[in-house]
Amino acid sequence: MTDELKDRYDVVVIGGGAAGLSGALMLARARRSVAVIDAGEPRNAPAEGVHGLLGREGMPPAELLERGRGEVRQYGGHVVSGTVTGAKALDGGFCVSLEDGREVRARRVLVTTGVTDRMPDIPGLREQWGRGVVHCPYCHGWEIQGQAIGIVATGPASVHQTLLFRQWSADLVLFTNEVLEPSAEELEKFAALGIRVVNGPIARIETADDAITGVRLASGELVERQALTVATRPEARAGFIGGLGLEAVEHPSGMGEHVPADPMGRSEVPGVWLAGNVTDLMMQVGNVAAAGAMAGAQINMELVEEDTAAALAAYRE
Known part of the structure; x- marks a missing residue:
C-alpha cells in the first residue's frame, strides 16, 4: 500500500526503516501530520531475520517494516514510496523533492536513510x-556458530572482529x-586461541548450490570455509543533504562516513x-x-514551543 503524498506536513521523514518508522509513529501519536518517504532499500534486506530485538527475535526484516508501516498509518501517518533527490530550506520550513518530480513542504525534516x-571487490x-x-x-553469530568461519580482512578493525567471532566458533x-x-x-x-592466519591475496569466493564452500587464493590454494565475515565500511546514504x-x-x-548530530538527533542546521x-x-x-522515537519526541517538543510562541504573539496583539 502506498499513501498519496500531500503538499504539506508538520514533518517529513526521509527513510522508512526502523528509525524512520519509529520517529513517524511517535509524531503521529502526538497528532502531528507526518509523511515517511521510503526508497525501499533497507540495509538488512538480504538477512533472513532480525536478531537481538526483544519481542521480535528472528522476524524477517520485511515483516518488521510492514508491521511498522501499519502502525504509523493507524495513527494517520502517511508512508509513501519514492526516492528523495533534493531538499532545501524554503519559507521558514523545507521543500523535499522526489525523483519522480513530486515536491512536499514540511516544518521539520527527519533524515533516517541509513548507510x-x-x-x-572480491568476486x-x-x-x-x-x-x-x-x-x-x-546479529548473525548464533546462526553460524560452530561452522568453519573465515574473516576477510579489510583493515585493523578485522583484528577485533576476529577475536569476537572466536566466541561463536573454534x-x-x-x-x-x-x-x-x-x-x-x-x-x-x-595462536593462543587456535586461529589460523592465511596471507596472500584472495582471488574469489567459491560456492556450490548457493552456499559458500571456501576461499580461493590468488596462489590457487582453496581454504575450505562454510561462512565468512567482513568488516564493511558503512557510508551514510544521504546524497541529497x-x-x-x-x-x-x-x-x-x-x-x-556519517552525518553528525547531537545525542537527541539535532543536526547543526535548525529544523533538520x-x-x-x-x-x-x-x-x-x-x-x-x-533513536528514531527520541528524535520524533524532540521534534514534537520543538514544534510545541514554536506553536506556543506564535499563539503568544497573536494573543498579545
Whole structure:
C-alpha cells in the first residue's frame, strides 16, 4: 500500500526503516501530520531475520517494516514510496523533492536513510551478503556458530572482529588479503586461541548450490570455509543533504562516513534532525528504533514551543 503524498506536513521523514518508522509513529501519536518517504532499500534486506530485538527475535526484516508501516498509518501517518533527490530550506520550513518530480513542504525534516555497506571487490563476496557473508557477531553469530568461519580482512578493525567471532566458533581463519599485517602481540593472541592466519591475496569466493564452500587464493590454494565475515565500511546514504547545508564526514572512529548530530538527533542546521545509522554507524535495530522515537519526541517538543510562541504573539496583539 502506498499513501498519496500531500503538499504539506508538520514533518517529513526521509527513510522508512526502523528509525524512520519509529520517529513517524511517535509524531503521529502526538497528532502531528507526518509523511515517511521510503526508497525501499533497507540495509538488512538480504538477512533472513532480525536478531537481538526483544519481542521480535528472528522476524524477517520485511515483516518488521510492514508491521511498522501499519502502525504509523493507524495513527494517520502517511508512508509513501519514492526516492528523495533534493531538499532545501524554503519559507521558514523545507521543500523535499522526489525523483519522480513530486515536491512536499514540511516544518521539520527527519533524515533516517541509513548507510550503504562498502566491502572488498572480491568476486562472489557481495552475492552472499547477509547470508553466507555477515559482519556482526551479535546479529548473525548464533546462526553460524560452530561452522568453519573465515574473516576477510579489510583493515585493523578485522583484528577485533576476529577475536569476537572466536566466541561463536573454534574453527577460524583470518585472511589478511594484503590489507592487514597483524602485530606480534596480535599473532600471539590468535595462536593462543587456535586461529589460523592465511596471507596472500584472495582471488574469489567459491560456492556450490548457493552456499559458500571456501576461499580461493590468488596462489590457487582453496581454504575450505562454510561462512565468512567482513568488516564493511558503512557510508551514510544521504546524497541529497547538500541542499540542506549538511555533508557526510568521516566518523571519529575511522570506520566510515556519517552525518553528525547531537545525542537527541539535532543536526547543526535548525529544523533538520537525524536518527539511526545515518548518524551513528554502530547502532543495531533496537538502538535505531529508539533513536528514531527520541528524535520524533524532540521534534514534537520543538514544534510545541514554536506553536506556543506564535499563539503568544497573536494573543498579545
